[in-house]
Amino acid sequence: MKIAFRGEPGAYSEQAVFEYFGEGEPVSCDSFDDIFDAVTSRECDAGIVPIENTLAGSIHQNYDLLMRNNLFIVGEYHLRVRHCLIVNPGAKMEQIRMVYSHPQALRQCADYLRRHKMKPEEGIDTAGSVKALKKLGALDMASIASRRAAEIYGMEILEEGIEDNPENYTRFLVVQREPTIPKGEAKTSLVFTLNNVPGALVNALNLFALRGINLTKIESRPLHGRPWEYLFYVDLDCSAQDARANEALALLSESTPTLRVLGSYPRFRPNIRT
Amino acid sequence: MKIAFRGEPGAYSEQAVFEYFGEGEPVSCDSFDDIFDAVTSRECDAGIVPIENTLAGSIHQNYDLLMRNNLFIVGEYHLRVRHCLIVNPGAKMEQIRMVYSHPQALRQCADYLRRHKMKPEEGIDTAGSVKALKKLGALDMASIASRRAAEIYGMEILEEGIEDNPENYTRFLVVQREPTIPKGEAKTSLVFTLNNVPGALVNALNLFALRGINLTKIESRPLHGRPWEYLFYVDLDCSAQDARANEALALLSESTPTLRVLGSYPRFRPNIRT
Numbered sequence: 041m042k043i044a045f046r047g048e049p050g051a052y053s054e055q056a057v058f059e060y061f062g063e064g065e066p067v068s069c070d071s072f073d074d075i076f077d078a079v080t081s082r083e084c085d086a087g088i089v090p091i092e093n094t095l096a097g098s099i100h101q102n103y104d105l106l107m108r109n110n111l112f113i114v115g116e117y118h119l120r121v122r123h124c125l126i127v128n129p130g131a132k133m134e135q136i137r138m139v140y141s142h143p144q145a146l147r148q149c150a151d152y153l154r155r156h157k158m159k160p161e162e163g164i165d166t167a168g169s170v171k172a173l174k175k176l177g178a179l180d181m182a183s184i185a186s187r188r189a190a191e192i193y194g195m196e197i198l199e200e201g202i203e204d205n206p207e208n209y210t211r212f213l214v215v216q217r218e219p220t221i222p223k224g225e226a227k228t229s230l231v232f233t234l235n236n237v238p239g240a241l242v243n244a245l246n247l248f249a250l251r252g253i254n255l256t257k258i259e260s261r262p263l264h265g266r267p268w269e270y271l272f273y274v275d276l277d278c279s280a281q282d283a284r285a286n287e288a289l290a291l292l293s294e295s296t297p298t299l300r301v302l303g304s305y306p307r308f309r310p311n312i313r314t
Numbered sequence: 315m316k317i318a319f320r321g322e323p324g325a326y327s328e329q330a331v332f333e334y335f336g337e338g339e340p341v342s343c344d345s346f347d348d349i350f351d352a353v354t355s356r357e358c359d360a361g362i363v364p365i366e367n368t369l370a371g372s373i374h375q376n377y378d379l380l381m382r383n384n385l386f387i388v389g390e391y392h393l394r395v396r397h398c399l400i401v402n403p404g405a406k407m408e409q410i411r412m413v414y415s416h417p418q419a420l421r422q423c424a425d426y427l428r429r430h431k432m433k434p435e436e437g438i439d440t441a442g443s444v445k446a447l448k449k450l451g452a453l454d455m456a457s458i459a460s461r462r463a464a465e466i467y468g469m470e471i472l473e474e475g476i477e478d479n480p481e482n483y484t485r486f487l488v489v490q491r492e493p494t495i496p497k498g499e500a501k502t503s504l505v506f507t508l509n510n511v512p513g514a515l516v517n518a519l520n521l522f523a524l525r526g527i528n529l530t531k532i533e534s535r536p537l538h539g540r541p542w543e544y545l546f547y548v549d550l551d552c553s554a555q556d557a558r559a560n561e562a563l564a565l566l567s568e569s570t571p572t573l574r575v576l577g578s579y580p581r582f583r584p585n586i587r588t
Contacts, residue, residue: 092536094536094538097535097536098534100371205539207539207541209541209542211542239523239528241519241532242516242529246516246520248516249513252512255515259534260531260532261371262366262368262369264368264369264479266481267368267392277512
């Protein structure tokens with residue numbers, strides 16, 4: 041089974057592939073667009089994309105890609121992101137002046153960098169910045185990436201767990217060409233637009249609330265060509281096959297211009313592989 | 315009156331200052347943080363920050379800054395963003411291979427750049443990229459920025475209105491140290507957290523819906539240290555002084571751990587200066 045992820049080997053997304061799938065071949069992609077293309081074209085069997093981080097928030101580009109492509113969400117995974125300060129072998133803490141990594145990783149370690157008077161420098165991804173640093177051979181620079189990235193490129197870890205807040209998790213979604221029917225505790229992701237009338241959003245959300253269905257996430261994105269109107273992405277805490285959800289979705293589809301169920305999938309539970 | 319904005323002279327934010335305030339002295343800042351600092355420290359009388367764009371979506375960093383600082387929203391402005399392809403005098407269309415600008419401006423012109431086989435190159439801001447291009451003197455590069463940026467730096471405009479979608483507006487918020495009491499049509503922005511119980515979000519939103527108050531925007535941001543819990547930012551279509559809003563806010567404050575009214579302000583109306 042081939043699973044598309046974004047970044048170089050050693051990226052956090054690759055780690056999510058290993059932890060979620062256990063086995064399978066991770067396939068490195070240059071962009072999130074490429075992940076969706078690889079799965080759509082059958083080059084890969086599945087793709088894994090980060091959708092939100094507990095410190096940085098949602099990765100909105102991937103919400104847009106879910107809408108633009110015709111793949112289904114079949115799973116979710118919560119990865120604990122633990123950042124390492126990575127250097128060329130021999131480099132010492134007091135030498136480091138500049139730290140190169142993905143902007144989100146730099147932001148998650150902002151206090152640490154300020155405390156150590158290290159200047160952040162933005163790169164395209166975490167593992168890729170380790171690869172670039174190795175090539176450069178500089179002893180006054182460091183990267184921020186995973187333990188595995190340091191190991192793959194034969195680099196040294198000066199300190200582990202340098203993120204400012206330990207509650208640093210990234211939620212990944214697994215996408216495939218066909219939907220799945222989850223057993224046990226499930227979630228459903230949907231996206232819809234609204235008629236431009238007062239109360240439209242609350243009326244839509246009430247369809248679920250009145251049936252005892254809880255919303256675990258809501259996110260809005262602009263509708264292109266329709267200033268100040270939005271697409272709404274909502275996660276429900278049950279399967280779309282659930283009778284209550286089925287009824288609410290039928291009613292919602294009658295009252296909204298667009299409704300798409302992006303998929304129902306097993307709810308993530310720590311230490312239980314789905 | 316001194317008004318803090320982010321970017322170099324010629325930035326779209328500076329244009330918003332001119333259009334919203336009519337007169338007053340725009341003060342250039344390096345970051346959004348600096349805008350909030352400049353107003354808090356009384357160095358400036360007001361600040362203007364972009365909060366959402368009709369193509370790119372919300373600028374989440376500024377939602378975080380509204381929460382972290384103790385300023386009030388006193389106004390909003392919708393700026394039509396019209397991008398120009400700007401070059402050093404004498405450069406011809408067919409010479410341009412690379413285009414340097416803010417990532418959001420590049421994304422808003424992505425189709426145009428693809429069509430003309432021009433490679434996008436990310437810079438820190440639009441007007442700043444024009445300044446940098448002038449210094450460089452290159453004839454095979456262009457920048458994307460406002461007409462005013464081209465004029466300030468004595469550069470040439472090869473084409474105007476190159477954005478892929480003409481419905482390209484940025485909504486700005488005006489912040490000051492003291493709240494205002496708007497007359498006429500108003501909006502109110504608030505931020506709250508929720509107790510972690512089913513239906514909490516819908517119950518909160520229903521407090522407004524049941525009183526005929528419409529929500530014009532909803533946005534969620536992660537709560538640091540509390541994985542998968544969120545801060546909710548909501549805009550209402552009336553003033554907090556309105557009796558219905560007053561009642562709804564009183565009830566909401568009883569049922570939420572945190573509630574802050576970020577400000578009530580006159581609703582933006584085209585061609586009417588508030």
